[in-house]
Amino acid sequence: xxxxxxxxxxxxxxxxxxxxxxxxxxxxxxxxxxxxxxxxxxxxxxxxxxxxxxxxxxxxxxxxxxxxxxxxxxxxxxxxxxxxxxxxxxxxxxxxxxxxxxxxxxxxxxxxxxxxxxxxxxxxxxxxxxxxxxxxxxxxxxxxxxxxxxxxxxxxx
Amino acid sequence: xxxxxxxxxxxxxxxxxxxxxxxxxxxxxxxxxxxxxxxxxxxxxxxxxxxxxxxxxxxxxxxxxxxxxxxxxxxxxxxxxxxxxxxxxxxxxxxxxxxxxxxxxxxxxxxxxxxxxxxxxxxxxxxxxxxxxxxxxxxxxxxxxxxxxxxxxxxxxxxxxxxxxxxxxxxxxxxxxxxxxxxxxxxxxxxxxxxxxxxxxxxxxxxxxxxxxxxxxxxxxxxxxxxxxxxxxxxxxxxxxxxxxxxxxxxxxxxxxxxxxxxxxxxxxxxxxxxxxxxxxxxxxxxxxxxxxxxxxxxxxxxxxxxxxxxxxxxxxxxxxxxxxxxxxxxxxxxxxxxxxxxxxxxxxxxxxxxxxxxxxxxxxxxxxxxxx
Numbered sequence: 001x002x003x004x005x006x007x008x009x010x011x012x013x014x015x016x017x018x019x020x021x022x023x024x025x026x027x028x029x030x031x032x033x034x035x036x037x038x039x040x041x042x043x044x045x046x047x048x049x050x051x052x053x054x055x056x057x058x059x060x061x062x063x064x065x066x067x068x069x070x071x072x073x074x075x076x077x078x079x080x081x082x083x084x085x086x087x088x089x090x091x092x093x094x095x096x097x098x099x100x101x102x103x104x105x106x107x108x109x110x111x112x113x114x115x116x117x118x119x120x121x122x123x124x125x126x127x128x129x130x131x132x133x134x135x136x137x138x139x140x141x142x143x144x145x146x147x148x149x150x151x152x153x154x155x156x157x
Numbered sequence: 158x159x160x161x162x163x164x165x166x167x168x169x170x171x172x173x174x175x176x177x178x179x180x181x182x183x184x185x186x187x188x189x190x191x192x193x194x195x196x197x198x199x200x201x202x203x204x205x206x207x208x209x210x211x212x213x214x215x216x217x218x219x220x221x222x223x224x225x226x227x228x229x230x231x232x233x234x235x236x237x238x239x240x241x242x243x244x245x246x247x248x249x250x251x252x253x254x255x256x257x258x259x260x261x262x263x264x265x266x267x268x269x270x271x272x273x274x275x276x277x278x279x280x281x282x283x284x285x286x287x288x289x290x291x292x293x294x295x296x297x298x299x300x301x302x303x304x305x306x307x308x309x310x311x312x313x314x315x316x317x318x319x320x321x322x323x324x325x326x327x328x329x330x331x332x333x334x335x336x337x338x339x340x341x342x343x344x345x346x347x348x349x350x351x352x353x354x355x356x357x358x359x360x361x362x363x364x365x366x367x368x369x370x371x372x373x374x375x376x377x378x379x380x381x382x383x384x385x386x387x388x389x390x391x392x393x394x395x396x397x398x399x400x401x402x403x404x405x406x407x408x409x410x411x412x413x414x415x416x417x418x419x420x421x422x423x424x425x426x427x428x429x430x431x432x433x434x435x436x437x438x439x440x441x442x443x444x445x446x447x448x449x450x451x452x453x454x455x456x457x458x459x460x461x462x463x464x465x466x467x468x469x470x471x472x473x474x475x476x477x478x479x480x481x482x483x484x485x486x487x488x489x490x491x492x493x494x495x496x497x498x499x500x501x502x503x504x505x506x507x508x509x510x511x512x513x514x515x516x517x518x519x520x521x522x523x524x525x526x527x528x529x530x
Binding site: 043044045072077096098100112113114128129130131 | 314317318321322332335336338339340341342346448449450451452453454455465468469470471472473474476
């Protein structure tokens with residue numbers, strides 16, 4: 001015991017000093033962890049996932065096979081395409097960096113004005129830097145009406 | 158000797174102040190007059206103080222703008238409109254702030270280009286180079302967060318594109334994206350996050366970096382390029398290195414007032430340019446932000462053109478990876494340069510590379526400026 005104390009003193013730290021330092025360091029680390037946890041929850045957005053809602057788009061009779069129509073559904077711009085009777089709802093949000101790709105009816109393509117990504121009527125990448133096809137929303141046809149499941153937009157800036 | 162026991166050597170207000178604020182003015186006078194190498198007489202070597210002057214102007218005009226600017230998305234645009242069209246000389250204050258940010262970027266880049274091409278970042282100044290690269294990133298972050306606050310179409314889509322780039326960082330990207338935006342998409346919470354960054358966090362960080370930068374310059378001194386050249390020639394057996402007090406006196410001149418005067422003249426020139434740009438090209442305001450429509454010919458501010466064009470040329474992941482690797486090489490360049498020199502003995506890579514990058518960036522800016530798409 002005395003020997004151990006002596007060794008500690010020779011090394012510049014007694015057992016009491018060591019325990020005191022260890023207790024202080026542990027307390028400080030615990031406090032910092034709690035503060036970091038609270039801080040993280042404060043700054044991290046409360047709404048991490050946007051809920052999806054099903055929206056009535058239009059009557060199927062108004063979208064005959066082989067035609068398409070750009071619509072605003074729940075704050076989202078959507079291209080509705082009737083391809084041989086199967087309805088597709090394509091998002092116009094460019095998969096490159098999030099700008100709105102504009103539908104150009106004359107060339108039947110989406111063109112993103114930001115980095116010139118080009119997509120065909122099915123949303124597939126034709127030219128430019130986008131990494132993947134345009135997103136597609138789930139479509140349901142009920143009682144002759146087209147319903148599209150779209151994300152419910154937060155308050156837009 | 159404690160401060161209390163310091164004898165009051167001077168009388169009157171100097172003595173009173175000296176007792177309560179015990180600094181020896183002569184020490185600071187000597188520091189100010191410290192000799193610096195002769196090559197610093199050239200204006201190309203006296204650009205370091207200019208961004209500092211512009212930062213001071215940005216701070217003053219920025220504080221003035223906060224008196225009228227309202228950082229709420231529903232009224233931010235209208236408050237900028239009011240500053241520009243209704244507040245007396247609001248257009249002028251906003252114009253100085255807007256042009257000041259652009260000149261600050263230009264002067265920081267010119268200063269870094271000079272440092273890079275003259276190899277002034279070499280041992281023992283590697284850390285100061287890294288602090289300098291940090292200052293460039295902070296300056297660009299000021300510009301990005303600044304024009305996001307206007308809430309016009311350019312603000313909204315630049316914020317959308319700029320923040321989306323973070324999302325591509327592996328693993329932590331989506332978390333960073335949501336932290337900056339305050340949600341999945343750019344919303345009201347995005348502006349209330351960018352505003353305190355622009356007026357609080359970034360100024361604090363940049364002041365810290367500037368202080369560190371200046372302290373290191375004072376501790377390490379500026380690179381004596383002539384001496385380095387003489388030593389290089391001596392190593393090559395072409396001449397003997399000159400040494401001694403007389404040589405130092407001949408090759409140096411005082412920081413104050415000589416070099417200070419050069420800095421002041423450059424500062425005056427920059428102020429004249431700043432005021433004239435503001436008067437000739439007063440600030441404008443684009444259409445109100447519209448999340449439903451991206452304008453057909455949208456482009457960021459010209460200083461982001463090289464990155465903008467780069468991202469058009471390469472697939473997303475490859476383009477962003479290229480930018481990340483480029484940025485890392487830029488920050489760590491002093492060590493890469495030392496490695497190249499050790500392996501090949503070539504000390505001029507920085508000159509060629511600096512020239513190449515500068516010309517490349519310039520070409521990209523022109524390309525984007527005149528490109529239809």
